[in-house]
């Protein structure tokens with residue numbers, strides 16, 4: 571089966587360290603799951619405006635990819651923020667404010683949280699800070715678009731632009747926090763800083779819980795393609811599936827941009843690897859060169875494969891979802907949001923990889939649509955004016971129109 575929509579994977583690697591028969595044990599529970607997840611679920615589902623995000627069936631695209639079913643978890647509507655990130659960053663801020671009150675009896679207005687971001691995590695932290703009434707300072711690197719900065723400012727954050735890439739912005743946030751007594755709410759973990767990112771990841775797990783609840787038990791996916799930046803999302807979802815489904819869990823394939831493939835390189839090297847340089851990819855949310863320490867600790871034993879794709883593959887998938895095959899819904903999906911789908915379509919055309927992944931015409935594939943058009947101007951530019959006009963017409967129309 572070949573498809574002309576995206577190219578074959580730039581790189582692909584099966585993870586030989588995964589032992590699928592091993593139960594989810596104490597070492598894993600110390601990082602994610604169990605009671606800590608139950609608490610995250612209880613709190614996030616109690617927030618005003620909470621609703622599970624849609625799980626869309628894309629049967630036309632599934633047929634083209636030679637698989638039996640394709641489900642797209644559309645995180646665009648998540649709390650009105652446009653991405654899954656609200657589940658993590660805002661949850662961590664909520665917990666911090668709670669502890670601040672409980673332990674120190676202090677008012678959250680005296681608390682300042684800070685983070686580095688490519689856009690979506692900062693938006694989630696800014697929104698979470700607004701919910702609990704604390705201050706928020708966000709650090710962005712050179713390539714973060716003006717549209718994404720403006721969105722964070724709308725949620726009340728002070729945004730500071732710094733030279734370098736995402737990892738440089740992480741270091742700036744850490745230094746500013748140390749100097750000013752702020753608290754870093756990062757989605758990435760490093761030696762000595764793991765507790766807050768762990769809570770961020772705990773929040774992400776709710777997304778997979780919702781997806782499984784949406785499907786009849788006979789329809790549990792056989793494969794999940796999830797995009798990786800620092801690896802927090804992929805690790806949270808892989809851990810959730812391992813804990814919940816055990817040896818019968820779906821195979822998890824982590825998809826990265828070829829310009830920022832730090833997780834794939836870490837798997838190949840058998841230990842955490844850093845990709846340096848500009849990490850110049852349009853998939854801004856995935857432009858990360860340093861894996862998150864605890865995410866990697868989970869992924870190296872929970873992810874079945876790692877692969878990389880090109881920017882052009884992401885754009886092709888944005889366009890495909892904007893104008894899908896007849897019968898599939900039109901989906902507004904941003905450049906990082908489509909990477910999981912691009913990963914599926916890339917391997918769909920490679921017989922050897924299909925065989926290695928046990929993927930065939932009966933497979934049920936879940937991809938995570940992690941963002942909508944979080945930067946609407948860039949979205950319109952990437953899909954082109956005529957498609958953008960078509961999508962705008964669909965958006966302003968009714969649900970029935972969007973299904974055509």
Ligand SMILES: Cc1ncc(COP(=O)(O)O)c(C=O)c1O
Pocket residue numbers: 653655688690691757797798799800801802803804854855856858906907940941
């Ligand atoms: C839209 C989108 N998808 C996926 C990711 C990847 O998440 P992680 O960095 O936890 O791997 C990000 C991270 O910012 C993102 O913004």
